[in-house]
Amino acid sequence: MxxxxxxxxxxxxxxxxxxxxxxxxxxxxxxxxxxxxxxSGNGAQLSYSYVQPLADPSIWGQLPKLLFAADSPLKLRPRLDPLQWRWVLQFMAACNAATSHAGTATLLALAAASRAGFEAMRADVQPDCDFSATGKLVLYRGAKALAGARRQMALQRGLGSEQRIVSPAECAQIEPALREASAQIAGAVYTPSECAADCLxxxxxxxxxxxxxxxxxxxxxxxxxxxxxxxxxxxxxxxxxxxxxxxxxxxxxxxxxxxxxxxxxxxPVYPLKGYSLTLDVTAAPDAAPRVSVTDAARKVVFARIGERLRVAGIVELVGGDTAIAPARIASLRDATRAVFPHCAGLDGDVHPWTGMRPATPTxxxxxxxxxxxxxxxxxxxxxxxxxxxxxxxxxxxxxxxxxxxx
The missing domain is CATH 3.50.50.60 (FAD/NAD(P)-binding domain)
Structure with missing residues (x-):
């Protein structure tokens, strides 16, 4: 055909x-x-076992900060766009436990099938794509956030995911580049099986x-x-x-x-504008992580792709605006310095990027x-x-x- x-x-x-x-x-x-x-500039993580939908009940409590704080990782710029408002209303309606749990189950099953498909493709094509399978740490700053992660982990474990909660000290053992940042967190969810690669x-x-x-x-x-x-x-x-x-x-x-x-x-597909930067870490390779890391509070992901570090995050509902906002790139630099203070390349060309992620409300x-x-x-x-x-x-x-x- x-x-x-x-x-x-x-x-x-x-x-x-x-x-x-x-x-x-x-x-x-x-x-x-x-x-x-x-x-071309996405977060590079292959998150097959940690796929919590963006639409989650916790969004309701975070709304004031997410919408109005200057450094918020989520930004809504209201537009005279029926699609935007319809999408936002559907998204908020999906921010409930039942929808989130059902979405998690569906996404995990789909992710498992996708892992199998990706691995079959790798065996066939043998792509040069900086693939790594070093696992992932999702960092949580406070006890309340970590408790929520524990509940999500329990749900995912019942659906076949293998994860565990680790202490700040264990985070530093798993990823030595987190030694200094471990003092800022309450703990993390560690998934040993997660992967990363250069999508482009x-x-x-x-x-x-x-x-x-x-x-x-x-x-x-x-x-x-x-x-x-x-x-x-x-x-x-x-x-x-x-x-x-x-x-x-x-x-x-x-x-x-x-x-x-x-x-x-x-x-119901609306563009969620995201940003990334890509650092050359050859000057100080051990100061950048080899394990994939997600900072849950900042909603920023870090993924090692060869001798580069991809830093990505931020969600903006701003229609089709494709301009790179310098403040957003600066916030990704600041997040990197906070989590990996000795990471090289932040003062040079960080290859700023923005792109539109096509998202449904659920x-x-x-x-x-x-x-x-x-x-x-x-x-x-x-x-x-x-x-x-x-x-x-x-x-x-x-x-x-x-x-x-x-």
Missing amino acids: QVVVLGAGIVGLAAAYELQRQGHAVTVVDRAASGAGAS KVCRELERVLRARSARFVLGAEVTRLEVRGGMLVAARTTQGPVEADAFVLALGTASHPLGRQVGQYL GLPIAGRLPGAPANLLFDTGHGALGFTLAFGTARQVAQALGAAG
Whole structure:
């Protein structure tokens, strides 16, 4: 079957890889280069066992600080945008224990499938992507926050995750670069099995292998319209002309929402703007972590990718504003100094980046067919901050859905 995948980020490329592996002829279409969007500067963590949805009951108590504090990791800039307000209201409605617990169970199952898919791809492709499997520490500053983490860990343990609470002293033993910061925390959740990799390098390696196996790439082509005829999608109109196929996969991240409307679908996907910086740590390699670290209070993640340290975080609901705010980059520098005071590279070029993470209110991605949509159109979008983690899981869902129809 001829299948067009709309989107060359990690989600689209994972779908293209899985579809090609199952014998389909694949074409990948994107307005930019492979991995050029949210995949190029993301947090680099593969969080297969710690996937708590952003929509959580604790958000209610944090709202005043999150919305109004100058250094808040969450920022909402109200706009005359019905999608923004609808998304925010749906998000707040999802901030309850029942929805959060159900979302955790769904995400963990999807993450387990994604781990299997990613490992199968690694064995096949052997990508040069700075992969590491050194585990992850999620740091908590206060006893109350640590107690909440303990409850979440108990929930995840019942769903198959292997984690444990560790003391500040144990944190420093697991990751020596945390020696000084350990005095600031109450404890951490340690997951030995977590991984990290350079997502952009994975994207480039997937493109290389897909091309070598006869996939077609149409890059620099923006999708402007989806042409439906007789209940079927017959072509994706692009700035380089129409692209026809037997089936289509919509994996265009935040651009999925307006295209979904063209085929009568409301996709609750809104851009969550995030930031990152990337440090060269070769001058003082032992002062930067090798274990992945998440600072829960600051909502900042640290991941070692080769001889670089990726620092990422912040959630802004500001529409399509793609400007890099210097204050946000400064806050990531400050967070790095606070947790890893001897880390090298902070005073030089930190390669500032911002990107739009396509998120649903519940944190659950949209994968497969949707009622009322063209029968030959599959969706693969809305992964939020877990795009790298979940990409190969939703790729398998999409491929299975296409196979079931065939």
